[in-house]
Amino acid sequence: MxxxxxxxxxxxxxxxxxxxxxxxxxxxxxxxxxxxxxxxxxxxxxxxxxxxxxxxxxxxxxxxxxxxxxxxxxxxxxxxxxxxxxxxxxxxxxxxxxxxxxxxxxxxxxxxxxxxxxxxxxxxxxxxxxxxxxxxxxxxxxxxxxxxxxxxxxxxxxxxxxxxxxxxxxxxxxxxxxxxxxxxxxxxxxxxxxxxxxxxxxxxxxxxxTVSIEPLVVPLDPTQAYSGVIVLDRVQLGDVVADSGFADKVMLDAVVSGRLPFTMDPKLGLKITAGALGAVQPGRLSIQRDVLTDVDAGGGGADVPPNMVEDLAYQAMEHLAFDVLSADVNSLDEGRISVLFHIRGRHEPPQRQELRLTVAELISREFLNRELPLPSGTQIDLTLDTTLNANQLFADIMAVNRARQGQKEPAPTPAPETGPETGPETGPEPEAP
Known part of the structure; x- marks a missing residue:
């Protein structure tokens, strides 16, 4: 100085x-x-x-x-x-x-x-x-x-x-x-x-x-919770599924609109409550049967073996063209999200299928003991209850993004197993052959 x-x-x-x-x-x-x-x-x-x-x-x-x-x-x-x-x-x-x-x-x-x-x-x-x-x-x-x-x-x-x-x-x-x-x-x-x-x-x-967000206030204090609404307008869900790690198991062509009200709590994480999505045009859904669990299909009658009706339900979900699709979205505990789909459509496999039975098979009912092709055009009314581990799903998407950019993976941390746990509550009701 x-x-x-x-x-x-x-x-x-x-x-x-x-x-x-x-x-x-x-x-x-x-x-x-x-x-x-x-x-x-x-x-x-x-x-x-x-x-x-x-x-x-x-x-x-x-x-x-x-x-x-x-x-x-x-x-x-x-x-x-x-x-x-x-x-x-x-x-x-x-x-x-x-x-x-x-x-x-x-x-x-x-x-x-x-x-x-x-x-x-x-x-x-x-x-x-x-x-x-x-x-x-x-x-x-x-x-x-x-x-x-x-x-x-x-x-x-x-x-x-x-x-x-x-x-x-x-x-x-x-x-x-x-x-x-x-x-x-x-x-x-x-x-x-x-x-x-x-x-x-x-x-x-x-x-x-377009995905937009309605007006909201995010506190500058990171310990405070806040809420808002995400709005989807004619968004192709298939694009999200394609990069979510399930592209080889699930194919979805569904253009949807809807609202997802959410709350973000630093302690509890993201919670979606009373979310609703709906398809704005016809589309298609294909789910490989090894992804599905706890299938409960009905509509075959008391004399029809359950495994036969379940097999028809699996066929229906492998090649389903829908006219109506809606989904209720809600968060569950431990970072899981429940998506309850209601779908109405018909069975449309790549090659036309028919179910042909002889008179002798009808009388003897022997056809109930073998696998049957689900006829093309069979009307489907499906409720699909799907649960996703959202935390792991987001982590998988982020990992794909890092791989695309050539970035290294962070040190692994223990995480619960993930994957869609799906099970239709009601299955297809095949028309009489």
Missing amino acids: VVDGTKAGVGLTATVAGAQVVDATTPKRFETLAASGQATLANERWTGGFDLKGTGKAAATTLGRLTLAHDGRTGAGGVYIAAPEVRFVEGGLQPSMLSPLVEAFVQSPATGVVGFDGRFDWTKDGEPTSSGRLSVPGLDFVSPAGPVKGARGEIEFTSLSPAIITAPNQRLTVDSLDIGADATALDLNFAIDAAGFSIAGGSVQAGGG
Whole structure:
């Protein structure tokens, strides 16, 4: 530190080799930063400039510069922060190293560039003010729903302290969201205030249709629960099944619309309650019989062996063309989801099938002791009760996404066995041959 005196007063130059910029609020908004630079006092005015670096795992990264100006005679001054190019790289600097607020939404690995400029201003008698702008020219990262590519936008902050508040109607766009099916053109309108992250509306193109979310507020406190509604409009469910690990067992061509009300609780996880989906056009369903368990098929009469009716039910689900499909979706305990399908349609195998019986077989009823082909066109009225381990299903989809991108698998953790546990409660009622 150097001190000198002139007719204008005392002058001072202070060189700061190392200091910390600490966020003292709860919950914490920013991780601690390191600052080094020089401040000068002359004519009762402070000026200075400090280079900002990360701390901890981000200690080697220079983030930007802090500029100080304060007039001691008026008591007015401010701090300007400029970080025009903060670059995130896999294995290096990540967003969570700078702010814990993004951990739930922006997960590693994140790659790309963001820029920030902000300021804190004060006067002798007034309340301090703050503002800023975050620019995102292009950012790739992993979200809870899957890998995000090409996030872009600018966010205007009207307050940085004591609460982070944005101007209304902020907008971010995303080129693609890999959720197991093609999801593109995500458009999110939001605002941040003391109540939390307020989403005014968001949509993404997926499965040939649109998946959107109704307005909701996500608390900034990660320990608090919140609820919302996901809306599907003409979405092809087959695209999701194709990348879910069951493509070789289940084929589904179903364009559906519907609503999935949900609650996200940090302790209990995601819960869907009273969700409802319905096909908006005819489609097809094919389920290999080795996927099915606990089949309970009826309609054959008391004299018909149960195994014969069950075999007809298996045939029906292997080649089912439907006109009506609806599904009730509800969460169960331990991360499982129940999907109760009601399907009406007909049996349509690739090659036309007929059931031919001789008079002697009808009289002797010997045909009941052998396998019978289910005739093409047989009308089907099916209730299919399916239970999925949602946690494991999402983990499987994420693993497929990582494999596509050439990423390494994380260390394995014990998990319950997964797979669809399906069983029709009522089976096909074959027409009389």
